[in-house]
Amino acid sequence: MTTSAGPGAQYISAAALREFAAAIFERLGLPGPDAALVADCLVRANLRGLDSHGVARIPIYARRLRLGLVNPRxxxxxxxxxxxxxxxxxxxxxxxxxxxxxxxxxxxxxxxxxxxxxxxxxxxxxxxxxxxxxxxxxxxxxxxxxxxxxxxxxxxxxxxxxxxxxxxxxxxxxxxxxxxxxxxxxxVIARGKMRLAGMHGEAIPEGLGRDAQGRPTTNGMQVFGGGSVLxxxxxxxxxxxxxxxxxxxxxxxxxxxxxxxxxxxxxxxxxxxxxxxxxxxxxxxxxxxxxxxxxxxxxxxxxxSEPADGVHEVLMPGEPEARREAERRQTGLPITAEVLASLQAEAAALGVPLPELSPTPLTESA
Ligand SMILES: NC(=O)c1ccc[n+]([C@@H]2O[C@H](COP(=O)([O-])OP(=O)(O)OC[C@H]3O[C@@H](n4cnc5c(N)ncnc54)[C@H](O)[C@@H]3O)[C@@H](O)[C@H]2O)c1
CATH class of the missing domain: 3.30.1370.60 (Malate/L-lactate/L-sulpholactate dehydrogenase, NADPH binding domain)
Structure with missing residues (x-):
């Protein structure tokens, strides 16, 4: 499942990504503070390693806002x-x-x-x-x-x-x-992670979803459009x-x-x-x-308490995400080529400049 940097990912600081996302939502009609809040929620998901719920969602939110299905104010x-x-x-x-x-x-x-x-x-x-x-x-x-x-x-x-x-x-x-x-x-896992796996051409493990005919599938995209996750x-x-x-x-x-x-x-x-x-x-x-x-x-x-064989440490819920956040505040956020392309399209359509990204992890970030 893709929740971290894949090959070809580029890096951006949380602050720059937040500013970019806020500018997009402001152009889509949200008041400045609300645009900043939405951007903060998405970037926080990226910081915590939940890339399926971060800025990858901008295009679908933008589409629903443009269609008048979400009220910007x-x-x-x-x-x-x-x-x-x-x-x-x-x-x-x-x-x-x-x-x-x-x-x-x-x-x-x-x-x-x-x-x-x-x-x-x-x-x-x-x-x-x-x-x-x-x-x-x-x-x-x-x-x-x-x-x-x-x-x-x-x-x-x-x-x-x-x-x-x-x-x-x-x-x-x-x-x-x-x-x-x-x-x-x-x-078993979030649908957003299956969608991201499907977008990247990765198979999902068996036993997670069914297609529209009710048959088991390992294609993350088939659990949508009438299919179902389990x-x-x-x-x-x-x-x-x-x-x-x-x-x-x-x-x-x-x-x-x-x-x-x-x-x-x-x-x-x-x-x-x-x-x-x-x-x-x-x-x-x-x-x-x-x-x-x-x-x-x-x-x-x-x-x-004693960790199980092959387990280094017992972790508490939230601990993996908090650790990922601490790491990503240093390295910046990895953005995959697919997500970047979709953000570039939104940026161009709305006249928002795309911030610079780095091909390598950052050395100091926000
Ligand atoms: N808004 C929506 O409609 C919607 C729908 C589905 C999912 N989501 C979001 O998608 C995100 C991912 O959901 P998910 O169900 O795939 O989460 P997940 O399976 O990645 O994690 C579930 C929980 O298990 C904990 N965990 C993971 N590994 C652990 C370990 N080794 N030791 C101890 N605890 C561990 C995590 O900290 C988390 O609290 C969530 O933020 C969720 O809110 C949103």
Whole structure:
């Protein structure tokens, strides 16, 4: 699976890529701060090694914005429905703009009441789910992000893609140790990684997807267009994906279970994705410092446990991505030739200058 530099990749600093992406979204009609926010979310995914959810997505977001299927200047209405919960109408805005606003509200409510829940309807694809729980962690809160997503996964025992892969993200601050950041789609691997593998002509492993006729396939592109990816751990992954449809879609008033429009395949209207954000103060039952100390202690006990044969180190969820981020802040971000070509086309169409890239890793970056 391609999540790192392949042959022919060129390197760019995070700051230069952010500036470029923000300029593209501003030309597409987003207000400056919203364009910068979307760019930051995409570049953060690239920094964390999740290239499938980084700037490679610019062309599809641009296409939906141009078609008027995403509202570049949404009016975000928030209604407080109880002391602890609010409802946000995303007005078909960019998922990152809607999601960040919703998590900010959840954190604000949590500061008042201990826990804040914000349900979101009329949103669109929101990229890397970890972005929103990292936002909660930065505010010293635990964060949970639920979403549904484009139909693409068959429920356990089925062949038709009536579920999304519906990633769940959970973030919990720690003390000396890096925060716990679990961010996982309910498919064996994310559809975006299969698309990237298909784009690069790489086969996907067996057992991950079915084609439109319901037959097993190793061609990443065949899981799209009526094909489906498979849930991890059979009925268990499928059950969690259904739970995400309930929390993100059924509960919030968004579309659900195959009714939302696919990001890449359905241009007949806005996506109508739903999310649910929860922020919770970690000092509900003890002082914050004690909680963080207990998190560190738990992480250390797990990490100090004996690694399995052939495993160098027990890692915590989020640790591989945090390490990749530290590395990429130094080397810059690798951009493959295919992604670069698609960005060049957008840049030319919008009259945004493409920043310089380096054929080798950078020595100092941002
Ligand atoms: N917005 C959407 O609709 C959508 C849909 C699908 C996926 N996504 C995003 O795609 C990205 C990739 O999802 P994924 O399911 O392929 O993630 P993944 O399989 O790469 O990682 C899943 C989790 O496992 C952890 N992990 C990985 N290796 C580990 C190890 N050796 N030890 C301990 N923990 C480890 C990671 O830190 C992560 O928390 C996520 O950011 C997700 O939010 C978004």
């Amino acid at each position: 949404p009016s975000l209405q928030i209604t407080r429905v109880t002391p602890g919960a609010a409802h946000l109408d995303g007005d078909d805005g960019m998922g990152m703009v809607v999601g960040t606003r919703a998590m900010a509200e959840a954190v604000a409510i949590a500061r008042e009441t201990g826990i804040g829940v914000v349900g979101v309807r009329r949103s669109t694809h929101y990229g890397m789910a970890a972005y929103y729980v990292l936002q909660a962690i930065a505010a010293d809160c635990m964060g949970f992000a639920f979403t549904n997503s484009s139909p693409g996964m068959a429920p356990y025992g089925g062949t038709k893609p009536v579920l999304g892969v519906n990633p769940l993200a959970v973030g919990v601050p720690a003390g000396r140790r890096p925060a716990f950041v679990l961010d996982m789609a309910m498919s 849930p991890f751990a059979g009925a268990k992954g499928s059950g969690l994906a259904i739970w995400m449809e309930i929390m993100g879609g059924v509960l919030t008033g968004a579309a659900f279970a195959g009714q939302m429009r696919s990001l890449y395949e359905d241009f007949s209207g806005p996506q109508r994705i739903g999310h649910l954000f929860v922020a919770m103060r970690p000092d509900l039952f003890m002082p914050l410092a004690d909680f963080k100390q207990r998190m560190d202690e738990m992480i250390e006990r797990l990490k100090d």
